Amino acid sequence: MAGSVNIKDVARHAGVSVGTVSNVLNRTDRVRSDTRARVEAAIAELHFVRNESARQLRAQRSRIAGVLVLDITNPFFTEVARGVEDVLGAAGLSVVLCDSDTDEDRQDRYIQLLTEQRVQGVLVVPVGPIDRQVTRLRRQGISVVLLDSEAPEGLACSVSVDDVGGGRSAVQHLLALGHRRVAFVGGKGRESQVADRAKGAHVAFLQHDEPGAELVSVTARALTIEGGYEAATQLLGMPEAHRPTAAFCSNDLLALGMLRELSAEGVSVPDDFSIVGYDDIDFAAAATVPLSSVRQPARDLGQLAGELLLEEASGLAHEHRQAVLGTELVVRASTAPPRRKSARRARRA
Amino acid sequence: MAGSVNIKDVARHAGVSVGTVSNVLNRTDRVRSDTRARVEAAIAELHFVRNESARQLRAQRSRIAGVLVLDITNPFFTEVARGVEDVLGAAGLSVVLCDSDTDEDRQDRYIQLLTEQRVQGVLVVPVGPIDRQVTRLRRQGISVVLLDSEAPEGLACSVSVDDVGGGRSAVQHLLALGHRRVAFVGGKGRESQVADRAKGAHVAFLQHDEPGAELVSVTARALTIEGGYEAATQLLGMPEAHRPTAAFCSNDLLALGMLRELSAEGVSVPDDFSIVGYDDIDFAAAATVPLSSVRQPARDLGQLAGELLLEEASGLAHEHRQAVLGTELVVRASTAPPRRKSARRARRA
DNA sequence: CACTCTGTATGAATCGTTCTACGGAGCAGC
DNA sequence: GCTGCTCCGTAGAACGATTCATACAGAGTG
Numbered sequence: 001m002a003g004s005v006n007i008k009d010v011a012r013h014a015g016v017s018v019g020t021v022s023n024v025l026n027r028t029d030r031v032r033s034d035t036r037a038r039v040e041a042a043i044a045e046l047h048f049v050r051n052e053s054a055r056q057l058r059a060q061r062s063r064i065a066g067v068l069v070l071d072i073t074n075p076f077f078t079e080v081a082r083g084v085e086d087v088l089g090a091a092g093l094s095v096v097l098c099d100s101d102t103d104e105d106r107q108d109r110y111i112q113l114l115t116e117q118r119v120q121g122v123l124v125v126p127v128g129p130i131d132r133q134v135t136r137l138r139r140q141g142i143s144v145v146l147l148d149s150e151a152p153e154g155l156a157c158s159v160s161v162d163d164v165g166g167g168r169s170a171v172q173h174l175l176a177l178g179h180r181r182v183a184f185v186g187g188k189g190r191e192s193q194v195a196d197r198a199k200g201a202h203v204a205f206l207q208h209d210e211p212g213a214e215l216v217s218v219t220a221r222a223l224t225i226e227g228g229y230e231a232a233t234q235l236l237g238m239p240e241a242h243r244p245t246a247a248f249c250s251n252d253l254l255a256l257g258m259l260r261e262l263s264a265e266g267v268s269v270p271d272d273f274s275i276v277g278y279d280d281i282d283f284a285a286a287a288t289v290p291l292s293s294v295r296q297p298a299r300d301l302g303q304l305a306g307e308l309l310l311e312e313a314s315g316l317a318h319e320h321r322q323a324v325l326g327t328e329l330v331v332r333a334s335t336a337p338p339r340r341k342s343a344r345r346a347r348r349a
Numbered sequence: 350m351a352g353s354v355n356i357k358d359v360a361r362h363a364g365v366s367v368g369t370v371s372n373v374l375n376r377t378d379r380v381r382s383d384t385r386a387r388v389e390a391a392i393a394e395l396h397f398v399r400n401e402s403a404r405q406l407r408a409q410r411s412r413i414a415g416v417l418v419l420d421i422t423n424p425f426f427t428e429v430a431r432g433v434e435d436v437l438g439a440a441g442l443s444v445v446l447c448d449s450d451t452d453e454d455r456q457d458r459y460i461q462l463l464t465e466q467r468v469q470g471v472l473v474v475p476v477g478p479i480d481r482q483v484t485r486l487r488r489q490g491i492s493v494v495l496l497d498s499e500a501p502e503g504l505a506c507s508v509s510v511d512d513v514g515g516g517r518s519a520v521q522h523l524l525a526l527g528h529r530r531v532a533f534v535g536g537k538g539r540e541s542q543v544a545d546r547a548k549g550a551h552v553a554f555l556q557h558d559e560p561g562a563e564l565v566s567v568t569a570r571a572l573t574i575e576g577g578y579e580a581a582t583q584l585l586g587m588p589e590a591h592r593p594t595a596a597f598c599s600n601d602l603l604a605l606g607m608l609r610e611l612s613a614e615g616v617s618v619p620d621d622f623s624i625v626g627y628d629d630i631d632f633a634a635a636a637t638v639p640l641s642s643v644r645q646p647a648r649d650l651g652q653l654a655g656e657l658l659l660e661e662a663s664g665l666a667h668e669h670r671q672a673v674l675g676t677e678l679v680v681r682a683s684t685a686p687p688r689r690k691s692a693r694r695a696r697r698a
Numbered sequence: 699c700a701c702t703c704t705g706t707a708t709g710a711a712t713c714g715t716t717c718t719a720c721g722g723a724g725c726a727g728c
Numbered sequence: 729g730c731t732g733c734t735c736c737g738t739a740g741a742a743c744g745a746t747t748c749a750t751a752c753a754g755a756g757t758g
Contacts, residue, residue: 054744403714
């Protein structure tokens with residue numbers, strides 16, 4: 001049976017008071033070594049496991065932090081989570097990972113859950129505006145750091161990436177190669193990250209200032225491999241005269257999906273079409289046509305966010321900071337100058 | 350301030366007793382509608398958020414289930430987690446994801462954490478033998494289901510995949526194509542899944558019974574893309590006479606890494622070398638040389654495990670069951686008959 | 699011997715919620 | 729008017745660990 005053995009059972013079994021057992025658990029040095037040994041023996045014998053709910057109730061705070069990401073199947077976010085884990089784990093906090101699946105309702109449910117748990121802190125990659133939820137968390141004394149998204153001044157700490165710059169560098173690269181019609185592939189969602197990457201793409205076009213150059217917007221159902229298939233199909237459906245010769249995809253999943261679908265349809269990358277992705281996940285380099293991609297320092301992002309959270313949670317004087325990390329364009333094999341007009345056209349399926 | 354407003358504050362503010370507030374929260378129908386409205390107004394006004402620790406303490410059980418996987422950056426496991434979420438989320442349980450990173454210590458720490466939290470249940474992809482931990486969890490009244498690994502009869506429910514069968518079908522495919530020297534690529538770990546896949550590979554060889562056919566074992570540092578690069582290097586380092594003409598990799602990460610490294614070294618897949626992966630993650634189909642792979646029904650696996658957990662946790666009479674799901678070999682472009690002897694050899698870098 | 703000081707152990711109060719036993723009000727039936 | 733309901737609401741005892749004020753024993757000091 002055993003059901004649940006508590007500190008009182010341990011105390012009785014060891015012939016001491018509950019206070020002493022608690023001391024063995026939490027302030028080991030305050031108890032004589034023979035007493036401690038007796039208590040520890042009782043703990044082992046009865047298979048006592050501390051009830052964290054009771055502990056938390058008393059302590060008014062848990063030893064857990066939550067990480068809430070947009071898409072747990074996207075390696076970029078799991079890499080970020082690992083970065084968080086690196087830092088918080090070392091500080092003795094446990095990290096639990098939650099997946100909003102880019103759904104505001106799910107995001108809010110998880111935030112509610114974490115609030116009810118009175119976690120130490122929450123690191124969240126937000127879906128849509130999140131000011132209200134941040135205020136609510138703060139009101140419960142829960143630290144918040146925004147991940148991969150810049151917080152409004154004074155609202156919270158945030159660690160983001162210069163997505164405008166990243167988007168710009170991707171498109172500059174394509175323009176420099178000689179492409180004039182470039183697709184920007186985004187999703188239906190209104191993630192600020194994607195919007196910023198799009199903005200960066202526009203900036204690159206404005207700076208380029210070549211007459212006739214055109215940025216075409218393509219919208220996939222979701223920022224997934226599937227979405228990439230779909231976006232490729234959309235591109236192939238365009239009349240050749242207006243079809244872009246290159247695409248900047250707002251993440252690598254899209255880019256890999258598009259790469260695959262184009263190859264399957266006989267469009268050669270990079271000879272017939274160039275692709276730049278975003279995130280530089282491991283799979284980007286591992287693609288057989290290794291993908292040019294805008295690298296985000298995912299692990300660093302997570303680590304820095306973890307540090308900011310610890311700083312805020314420590315209760316010391318704390319000024320919210322907005323860290324913005326840089327990106328790095330990694331050029332691989334999926335980008336090349338466009339084929340000359342005279343060359344044979346991509347075969348349609 | 351606000352700090353923490355509790356049910357008592359709400360009661361005072363609404364002019365009722367704490368019991369009534371609790372009833373509004375938990376058994377809404379037992380309270381007259383005007384009273385309820387008053388309480389709800391007070392809750393909203395004071396920004397009351399239920400303290401889940403106290404609730405759990407009283408209820409002796411949380412509304413959370415934990416999923417503990419080997420590698421959170423491997424899309425196979427996150428897909429399994431989504432399957433679990435599908436089922437448990439619908440049942441009103443929240444799911445938290447933990448990453449053992451194939452490390453027994455980390456695994457044990459997370460199990461300890463989940464035990465202290467008195468979660469409803471734990472779904473775990475085990476690292477090494479786990480009987481002791483299962484017994485311990487069970488003793489605390491926590492349900493356990495093993496994922497992707499078959500539990501010893503009577504110990505726990507488990508949902509696994511016929512890895513021996515999967516391994517066999519992969520290697521049978523290669524043998525049928527005419528390969529005679531085949532590499533099995535595993536890792537340093539002692540995961541039972543990998544061992545079973547290796548066993549399946551051996552079975553295929555035994556059944557094939559062709560003199561001179563040879564199964565070569567290659568060990569990567571880890572079952573990751575990096576590990577795949579490394580395994581490819583090992584293969585390329587072998588004297589050509591003994592070098593396998595095909596590899597069965599124990600997961601897709603390895604396979605994709607190997608595919609990439611071989612391509613980079615001028616070895617063409619599948620012309621010079623065939624590769625079969627395992628898991629059939631989305632990235633496998635999306636590789637530019639789409640990967641032949643043994644598909645595991647990841648999401649189904651998670652869903653079924655979730656259902657078994659709910660059944661066990663419901664407290665009804667419950668017999669532990671071992672579900673074993675089948676695999677399906679998905680043949681794509683990374684496998685082909687071996688090049689004839691006379692053909693040119695792969696160029697070394 | 700009286701005193702203080704130090705090192706240990708104790709016991710009760712506390713955290714916030716749930717839930718059971720109970721009570722008062724209103725109503726029907728006799 | 730009494731009994732027996734139902735409906736709503738209340739009071740207070742749990743749940744299990746932590747912690748603080750306190751007690752006590754023994755050593756050291758004068």
